[in-house]
Amino acid sequence: MRQVTVNENDGGQRLDKFLSKLMPKLPGSMLYKGLRKKCVRINGRHVKEGAVRVESGDVLQLYFNDEFFERENSFVYVKPELDIVYEDENILVINKAVGVLVHPDAGGRSKTLVDMVQSYLYEKGEYDPESENTFSPALCNRLDRNTGGLVIAAKNASALRAVNEGIRNRRIKKYYSAIAEGYTDDCGKLEGYVTRSGLVTSKADKNDKGAKQVSLSYRARARNNGYTLLEVELHTGRTHQIRSQLSAAGFPLAGDTKYGGHGGKFRQALWSVRLELDFDTSSPLAYLNGKRIEVKAPFEDEFFRED
Numbered sequence: 350m351r352q353v354t355v356n357e358n359d360g361g362q363r364l365d366k367f368l369s370k371l372m373p374k375l376p377g378s379m380l381y382k383g384l385r386k387k388c389v390r391i392n393g394r395h396v397k398e399g400a401v402r403v404e405s406g407d408v409l410q411l412y413f414n415d416e417f418f419e420r421e422n423s424f425v426y427v428k429p430e431l432d433i434v435y436e437d438e439n440i441l442v443i444n445k446a447v448g449v450l451v452h453p454d455a456g457g458r459s460k461t462l463v464d465m466v467q468s469y470l471y472e473k474g475e476y477d478p479e480s481e482n483t484f485s486p487a488l489c490n491r492l493d494r495n496t497g498g499l500v501i502a503a504k505n506a507s508a509l510r511a512v513n514e515g516i517r518n519r520r521i522k523k524y525y526s527a528i529a530e531g532y533t534d535d536c537g538k539l540e541g542y543v544t545r546s547g548l549v550t551s552k553a554d555k556n557d558k559g560a561k562q563v564s565l566s567y568r569a570r571a572r573n574n575g576y577t578l579l580e581v582e583l584h585t586g587r588t589h590q591i592r593s594q595l596s597a598a599g600f601p602l603a604g605d606t607k608y609g610g611h612g613g614k615f616r617q618a619l620w621s622v623r624l625e626l627d628f629d630t631s632s633p634l635a636y637l638n639g640k641r642i643e644v645k646a647p648f649e650d651e652f653f654r655e656d
Contacts, residue, residue: 351418355407358484358506364389365399368411370483375417388412423485424478427460429469435642439508439634440501441466442624444644447497447616451488463488466502475504489513490523493589498525498621499642511634515627516586522625525581525591526646527567528618529600530610533577536568539594543587549597563590571653576603576615578652591619620646 359367368380368389375383380399387395390410391403403409435442443462445451451462467486470476476486489501489512503509515521541549545559564584571578577600581591589608595601596608603615610617622644626637 351411351413351415353409353411353482355403355405355409356480356482357405359403359482360405360407361506361510362403362483363399364391364396364401364403367403367483368399372411372413372417373420375413379413383413424467424471425464426468426471427464429465429472431465431469434499434644439504440512441469441504442642443500443502445492445497445500445621447495450494451491451500462500463502470504490516490586492621493592493617493619495617496619496621498646499523499624499644500621501624507633511628511632514629514632515634519584520627520629522623522627523583523586523621524623524625525583526618526620526622526649527579527581527591527595528603528615528648528652529577529579529595530603531575531577531600532572533567533569533579533598533600536566537598538564538566539598540564541594541597543590543593549593561585561587563587563594565591565594567595573652576652578649592617614651615648618646618648618652620644620648622646 353371365380368375369377372380383389384397384399388411389396391401391407432444432446433441434444443466445462449462450459453459453461466488467476470486471478478485484506486502486504487509489503489509492498492500501512503512512521541551541563542560543549543563549563562585566582566584568580569577570580583591592602592605592608596605601608601610603618604610604613605617624642626640626642628634628638
C-alpha cells in the first residue's frame with residue numbers, strides 16, 4: 350500500500366487523471382479495475398468513480414504494486430539562459446531565441462526552453478521536483494525552433510490552467526512581427542483549413558478528417574526592397590499556421606524555404622512580439638487583465654536598412 354498526500358498543485362484534478370500521472374506504468378484498464386476493486390481510498394473512504402476531484406490535503410491510500418509508481422526523472426538541470434521580460438509569483442514570460450527547442454524532439458533530449466525554465470525555478474527555490482506528485486512548471490504556448498519571441502511559462506498548476514483557458518477561449522491575444530516576400534495589401538484576414546500534410550485550403554477536403562480551421566489577421570506596417578513588414582494577429586494556434594497561411598496567400602515568409610520563401614538576408618522572419626492578457630474575473634490571474642507584454646523583433650532594423 351502506498352499513501353500519498355495531495356498537494357496544492359495536484360488539487361482540482363479528476364482522480365483518474367491524477368492517478369494516471371502518479372502511476373504512469375499502470376495500464377488504464379488496470380486503473381479502472383482497481384477503482385472497482387476497492388484499491389483506492391480517499392481520507393479513509395473507498396472511492397470507485399474516476400471523475401471524483403481530489404483536493405489539496407486529501408490523503409490517498411493506494412493498493413497497487415510498487416512497480417507502477419516508478420517514474421522516469423523528467424527533471425534535468427541545465428544552465429538557464431533566459432531572456433525574462435516579465436515575472437511574478439505565478440508566471441514567467443520569456444523572449445525565446447531562435448534555435449531553441451521549447452520541448453524535446455523525437456531525436457532525443459537537448460537543452461530545451463522547458464528545461465531552462467524548470468532549472469531557473471529550481472535555482473530560485475520555487476520548484477522542488479522531489480516534493481511534487483504530478484506537476485512540473487510548464488510552457489503554455491509553443492514556438493517553432495526557428496521562430497523567436499514571447500512564451501508564457503506557468504509556475505504552478507493553477508496558473509497553467511488559467512493561461513491555457515485564456516488561450517483556448519481566445520482571451521489572450523497573440524501578435525507577431527513577420528516579413529513577407531512581395532508587397533501585400535494594407536490589411537486582410539486569412540481563413541481556411543490546414544490538413545495533416547500542412548496544405549492550407551479555402552475549403553476542407555471532406556475526406557481529410559484531420560483538417561482544422563485556421564484564421565489570422567494581418568496589417569502592413571511598412572514596405573521596402575520588395576518585402577512587407579507585417580503585424581499578424583493569430584486567432585487560432587495550429588502548427589506552422591502563420592508560415593503556411595502566408596505561403597498559401599502568395600506572400601511567404603522571407604527566408605522560409607519550407608513554405609516557398611527564398612534565401613537571402615532574412616532567415617524565417619517571424620517573431621512573437623506582443624501578448625495582451627485578459628482573464629475571467631474569477632481567474633487567479635485576473636490581476637493581469639489589460640497587461641501588454643512587448644518585445645521588438647531583431648530583424649526589424651535590418652528590414653529598414655537599405656541594400
